[in-house]
Amino acid sequence: MEKRIPLIIDCDPGVDDALALKMAFSSPKLDIRLLCSVAGNVSIRLTTANALFLTKKYGGDIPVARGSASPLSRQATDASGVHGASGIGDYVIPAHDYKLDSEDGVEAIYEALKAAGEKLTLITLGPLTNIAALLERHPDAASLLGRVYAMIASVDGTGNITEYAEFNACCDPEALAAVVASGAEIVFAPMHLGRVAKLAQQDILEKGRGTEFGEMLAQIFRGYRDDAAGEGYVAMYDANAVEALLRPEQYDFIRCTAEVNVTDKPGQTFLRPDGEGKCFYLEIKDPSALAEAMLSDLFPG
Ligand code: RIB
Numbered sequence: 001m002e003k004r005i006p007l008i009i010d011c012d013p014g015v016d017d018a019l020a021l022k023m024a025f026s027s028p029k030l031d032i033r034l035l036c037s038v039a040g041n042v043s044i045r046l047t048t049a050n051a052l053f054l055t056k057k058y059g060g061d062i063p064v065a066r067g068s069a070s071p072l073s074r075q076a077t078d079a080s081g082v083h084g085a086s087g088i089g090d091y092v093i094p095a096h097d098y099k100l101d102s103e104d105g106v107e108a109i110y111e112a113l114k115a116a117g118e119k120l121t122l123i124t125l126g127p128l129t130n131i132a133a134l135l136e137r138h139p140d141a142a143s144l145l146g147r148v149y150a151m152i153a154s155v156d157g158t159g160n161i162t163e164y165a166e167f168n169a170c171c172d173p174e175a176l177a178a179v180v181a182s183g184a185e186i187v188f189a190p191m192h193l194g195r196v197a198k199l200a201q202q203d204i205l206e207k208g209r210g211t212e213f214g215e216m217l218a219q220i221f222r223g224y225r226d227d228a229a230g231e232g233y234v235a236m237y238d239a240n241a242v243e244a245l246l247r248p249e250q251y252d253f254i255r256c257t258a259e260v261n262v263t264d265k266p267g268q269t270f271l272r273p274d275g276e277g278k279c280f281y282l283e284i285k286d287p288s289a290l291a292e293a294m295l296s297d298l299f300p301g
């Protein structure tokens with residue numbers, strides 16, 4: 001069997017985060033060393049509660065840490081209008097005795113990087129606050145980080161939370177700018193992919209019929225509102241960051257440079273093809289093939 005990919009996941013669950021996490025937890029290709037929450041779709045209290053439950057229930061004994069409660073220098077915003085007040089639709093997390101492994105996610109990420117003895121891949125599904133704070137507090141972390149697969153940004157200066165900014169970039173533009181400036185090799189899963197890689201809720205529920213996860217999703221979807229995906233669909237924004245690692249053959253990786261606006265249009269980004277660029281952005285090769293792959297990665301076996 002191929003060596004499993006050692007990695008850290010940073011997320012703000014979030015309905016599409018919950019789906020992306022299940023794909024990651026279900027894959028034998030991944031060796032997830034740590035999962036860290038960040039404020040984003042909803043408050044850090046709720047993203048941490050969601051991340052803790054989802055990881056321990058569906059990921060097993062993966063350590064979970066609480067990350068940053070607010071952006072580097074801005075007020076926290078949220079997307080509860082899309083993901084529901086709790087961040088996971090109408091689902092109510094049952095009583096459990098799972099415990100957080102760390103209350104300081106930035107330090108937990110740093111410790112995991114130092115302990116690995118090799119570079120760790122990073123998947124980010126929310127604002128980049130934790131990663132920027134890590135690089136600011138521990139500059140040597142840059143040399144310990146492998147590729148960063150990030151659902152964030154837009155290729156063309158458009159947005160889904162404002163007309164010009166994608167949500168994760170808009171939450172903490174300074175954090176995104178800092179991670180880009182650090183020279184990290186970022187594979188961007190940009191906003192428009194979430195409109196191409198969208199799954200019908202009915203198809204997901206059909207595939208998950210009779211499973212506990214499928215039952216949970218039915219309640220999650222009841223409280224999910226995303227007009228970008230259209231009635232009855234889920235915009236699989238975050239899943240693209242995971243699938244790019246699990247199934248790179250489903251994507252074109254386009255070498256690029258990244259520009260981040262932190263002034264008059266905070267969070268506006270441009271990802272421009274550039275053969276000399278340090279980063280990449282993804283384009284989906286065959287949307288229907290990817291949709292099929294996402295469904296099977298959600299419910300393997
Ligand atoms: O713009 C989409 C991103 O914002 C996704 O990560 C979604 O979960 C929200 O965090």
Ligand code: CA
Nearest residue numbers: 014017125126
């Ligand atoms: Ca997210």
